[in-house]
Amino acid sequence: MSAENDVLVLGGAGVDTVVHVPELPLPFADSYLIRPGITTRAGQTGDFLALGLHALGLRVHHLDLLGDDPEGTLVRALHAEHGIPLTAIPQPAGTKRAVNLVDPLGRRLSLYDDTRAAPEDRLPEPVVRELARASRHTHVSISHPCAFALPLLREVGVTLSTDLHDWDGVNPYHEPFAHAADVVFVSAARLTDPEAVLRRVAERGRASVLVATAGADGAHLLADGELHHIPTVTPPAPVVDSNGAGDAFAAAFLFAWLAGEPALRAAHFGAVAGAHACTVPATTHAPITREQLLERAGDDRTGTTARGHEKEE
Known part of the structure; x- marks a missing residue:
């Protein structure tokens, strides 16, 4: 029996x-006049990943804690x-929120509100189990409640992915x-030595595919014990913001990987x-979109979805 969802996304809503x-x-000053201004919108790492996977034609379900507040309303909408x-x-502490400072080069500095979480936060085990069993794959955000779901997910047997973001390779x-x-x-x-960190994770964990994204320097891919350099791709328009680039990379990689593509091909995606x-x-x-991705990646299989079946018209 086929799974109801391609990917379950745990956490990362905000x-x-x-x-x-x-x-x-930003140099210290009493005040700044800024343009194009200040905008509040829904979308943190789990949201961006879910949006990216959905735009590529995958069936996605998102699970997280949300507050009954204006921010939660934005995420639901x-x-x-x-x-x-x-x-x-329900999250009594409120929906996760952050302030992103973005400069003219598209670089970002994020300030996360650490008050909207509590040590006792958990994702209900029956809900996690039901959704994981109904999914081909689960992507786990590194938020506190998701850590407690890891043993259950491994018990269910679904394949897992995660994004460690700007980990220093040391923080336990x-x-x-x-x-x-x-x-x-x-x-x-x-990471001062990305290869060493990737190999250490591979030795201590179960991952056979590991990627360290390096911005303008491309990415490092460790697959089946062999390290590869993934070159950058020329953007189709001027660069305005790096926010969400890592989530987009992960979404396209998983799109290809779940379709059975080799890791090198998935990394190019x-x-x-x-x-x-x-x-x-x-x-x-x-x-x-799926069509844009396949065209720009030099893939003419526009009738194929990430489930390896012909696209239904």
Whole structure:
């Protein structure tokens, strides 16, 4: 029997307030006049991944804790607008939120509100089990409640992926996610030796595919013990914002990987999607479509979905 969903996305729902600043780091001053201004919109890592996968034609379900607040309303509305199923567990502390400072080069500094979480936060085990069993794959955000779901997900037997974001390779908080996943994504921004970190995770965990994205330097792919360099792809338009590029990379990689593509091919798909994301302002939601991805990746299989079947008209 086929699964109801292609990907279950755990965690990473929230709201960002995007503030455009003249430069980063921002020099101290009493005040600044900024354009194009300040925008608050739904969309954090789990939301962006769900949107990216959905735009590529995958069946996605998103599960996270949300508050009964204006931010939670924005997140619910975003999913409803795009037709992405969302299971929202009540969060008394409120919906996660952050402020993103974005400079003219598209670089980002994120300030996360750490008050909208509590040590006792959990995703209900029966809900996690039911949704995981109904899915081909689960992507796990590195938020606190998701860590407690990892043993259950491994028990269910679904394949897992995770994004460690700007991990330094040392912080023990990230290790349960890194060691439980079959596919690991991480930013190389704080890694002095990306290859060493990838190989250490592979040795201690179960991942056979690991990717360290490196922005303008491309990405490092460790697959079946062999390290590859993934070159960057020329963006189709001027770069305006790097926000969401890592999530776009992961979505396109998983799209190809779930279709049975080799890791090198999947990483190229990721590079194409990441380049596209850098051309999209942080205040909008415009992930790369399946047709755009296949065309720009040099793939003429436009009748194929990530499930390996012919597209239904």
